[in-house]
Amino acid sequence: MTTIGEIGEDALIALFAPRLPETDAEILGPGDDAAVVAVDGHLVVSSDVLVEGRHFRREWSTGADVGWRAAMQNLADIDAMGAVPTSLQITLCAPSDLDVDWVLDFADGLREACEPHGVGVVGGDLSGADQIVVSVTVLGETHGTEVVTRADAHPGMVVAVSAPLGAAAAGFALLDAGVDAVPEASQLFKRPRPIVGAGLEAALRGAAAMMDISDGLLRDAGRIARASEVGIALDSAAVPVHPAATSAAAALGVDALRFALTGGEDHALLAVFPSVSSVPPGWEVIGEATDAFAGVRVDGQVPDAVGWDHFSR
């Protein structure tokens, strides 16, 4: 093993940079004070951070898993606006005794996640730190539609999700319990697989409000409710539970619906549509927007557990 402290920053960059994905939007890439990127339409930008020991553990996730997840959760944020991602800025902080191979593996994971979508890494920064911290800023552009925010849901509209929920949370629970019963769930925690492009399709079909579910359906639905000043009434029986979450829940002796309602990090989309007829194929209608209450009700009740807090857990 060779550590990044042994080879130093310049040598690490020389190994790392050629493995990164590229984008046609890049006018000037890594290696200067800044990168230059072509933007068509409006610029859409978002950032997410992954911290070792909080968002991932090195004993569970490879460098490629972390690179994949860092990319994918950012692509999902742009998709959730109904926009199209083009490029990433990556800052990687890491302890000097980290294996160089971890960093190269991280680049491979970024590339595997980004290349199918034509997204490239155009720049970033490297630094030493006591733990691995990956910060990603994703740049995207609108493709002929307005962005879809969280603030335009209206009473009477229908609430839908783009995919079955709970697999990532179930995978985390399995890994945390040391139970190797449902590899698909663990894998979907390490490498979430949102359908990038589902958000643009929803925007084209007239989605009024949309977001990606990163902190759990209930907590994130509450964000749309508050931003739009509507109530959101969910029917728990209609919430699609991922089969891997159901299997994991059986193995752990817990309730699968809880994974689907409060588990984050599947990065499926939650959106509010004017009517059932505008909901794209493959999505599931799970409730409706109401004017009664700027919050979320499940089967008519205010739920008690609404996701998690990034500082207190």
Place this chain on the structure above:
Amino acid sequence: MTTIGEIGEDALIALFAPRLPETDAEILGPGDDAAVVAVDGHLVVSSDVLVEGRHFRREWSTGADVGWRAAMQNLADIDAMGAVPTSLQITLCAPSDLDVDWVLDFADGLREACEPHGVGVVGGDLSGADQIVVSVTVLGETHGTEVVTRADAHPGMVVAVSAPLGAAAAGFALLDAGVDAVPEASQLFKRPRPIVGAGLEAALRGAAAMMDISDGLLRDAGRIARASEVGIALDSAAVPVHPAATSAAAALGVDALRFALTGGEDHALLAVFPSVSSVPPGWEVIGEATDAFAGVRVDGQVPDAVGWDHFSR
């Protein structure tokens, strides 16, 4: 004292967000999955990270100092392209026992640095971590000129710097030695004051290659030399040494020129101009580009110490 773990993420954001600077370029600001920013010309983007214990220490720098520096080093990167910064994405990782006031002070520092330039914070992310890690991505745009890279210096051109050097490195040395002799130098380490806009002026006057000096004049000049495949011959007697660096060097009994040659983080600009007549007023000519050697010589000699390495120090 109230810690960020005690008040939680949502309450922290509610306190933090109103203190952030705003920009006219913002179409949709913080609070959704992504922000939307107007871009005129090409998008210019750069990222830098500040890690507690490596780039700053809490016993030396206030939250406002860290916010200031995080903003300013990123504004300097856009300026170094001859472009104009418009907005920032900020990710802040912090331990749960951090005082809320530190975070609010950090926002104030961001605002103090950004507001005079019309730059706003349009989005970001917060997470827990074992140490404070601030990652900033800056977005900017070209204003009618091509970006100025590091790669277009040619033999016979003149090399110049935008401001006297060494104050930040001298300030670090004073703080590190516990010598409170030259407050101006310590202050310029904590709050570097590059002239944002000097890069656009240089671009308009025809600068062929440019960068901001963040890792020391010699190391950064070497980067222009390698990118442009030229030699850079510097005259040490012509290098402008900041008066605060001279005073600090006297107090510490060391050589002030060393601060100016190898100290980073003043974020002054280093540029290569076609001729002396195109060098803007206030800049100092310090050498020339040659075709002899893709590296740096000082007074005809290859220097032995060329800045620092981010992982090995």
